[in-house]
Amino acid sequence: MAALNLHKSNDAILAQLKDSRLFKQLAYVNGKWIAGNADIAVTNPADNDVLGYITSLEKSQVDHAIEAAEAAFKHWRALSADNRAAGLMLWHDKIKENREDLARLMVLEQGKTLDEARGEIDYGASFIRWFAEEARRAYGETIPSHIPNAHLATIREPIGVAALITPWNFPSAMITRKAAAALAIGCTVIVKPAEETPFSALALAELAERAGIPAGVFNVVTGDAPMISATLSCSEKVKALSFTGSTRVGKLLLRQSADTVKKCSMELGGNAPFIVLPDMDIHEAAKAAVDAKFQTSGQDCLAANRIFVPREKFDAFTDAFATEMQKLKVGNGLDPVTDIGPLINEQAVTKARKIVDDALNKGAKLVAGKPQSVSDGNFFHPVLLTNITPDMAVYREENFCPVAGLIPYDTLPEVIAAANDTEYGLAAYVYGHDVRQIWTLMRGLEFGMVSINSVKMTGHPIPFGGMKQSGLGREGSRHGFDEYSEIKYYCLGGLNITGGI
């Protein structure tokens, strides 16, 4: 086993933290911090400097994590809902107490702005509180019997060990949104965070340990993503798998999970339309569209990827959007004036460049924005494109970068068809006032979440999830338990229901 590798480069993180024990470079399995057979560097997207190292577990250690989670499940599920809720509330409180440290750690490994990171910590913690409360109300139902002298009912039972495979764009909340539901209903979990942003996950494990969550209930494994994910998804002992990430990897995990008929929930990204209605104030709509496009530097599955504007208002909207966009400051996420932090890594920058080049080669017009230069590193300045057509990557793909595309439309049926012309179906935005038009869009749009006149739409009480290839299942809300539980029906026959009357 390799020893903990305390390189000098840890200084950048340690300088930001009040509590340096939140910075962990080992995996957390069965209540212990363990090392694998190698170290993997984690870099800061703002300058590509090494922030620290994670340990790369061997397959046998991942198998051990599964066994530990399976053993812990027997005890954790047997606790009363009140007991599990109390543990989760303590975890929630510790996260809130350490909000600033957790946010700073996130900025260093993810790049987003400090305000966005603080918001993510609050958002992530809210799921723990919500599901701690919901755990106590995970009711079953009684069913009027069709069988003479029988009592029929259902109870909800935790499914078992759940594997949670999470992405780098929301390194903390994508873990808590899944883990809160799983733990509250009585499952134990193994988290595999993205290799770009493991420190947020490991800090959550440190706080779970401090909250007294028992050994084996919350585990974090790090290292070789394909090996760990395959070990989790092929294991018979893992009963549920929840994934947030790319469609490509999601499909791979679904295939790998087929042999064990695992319960899979998937959040595979989006290609959100933002539809401005003819009666909408242009400036208000442009401001909202800029908000909906550029949060997390555009690396958000809810980002407004395709912005549809009535043709007669197109030029005015384009000007208003460009004006708002040009107010955004690109820089280090720790700098309080920054609106747009760096992209996650060089590959993300290359992909963003390709999206712009592809659009320009196919006839798009660059209306505003500074072309990316090598000296920008991972910082990508926002770009506004018009003359967008459906054959362009910027229209087809989840572009995950600060590149906005505006598209004119003439009629409501036309814009509904265009908005739905994508394999994705996660979120859509509508801005306008006419109730009939809004209602027509609400019903016509093939998206799991439709937000009308509000950029903010997510949170603990709502069912987050998509239609079509955006995924399977829902996270948050009372529906969030469905992914981690089974409904057990029972029939108690042979009763004397009349009680001798």
Ligand code: ADP
């Ligand atoms: P993104 O495009 O957001 O980076 P990915 O799907 O690549 O999304 O990553 C999401 C999660 O999937 C991460 O935890 C990552 O480690 C994991 N992952 C990436 N590639 C693979 C793979 N080949 N097999 C299994 N898991 C993977």
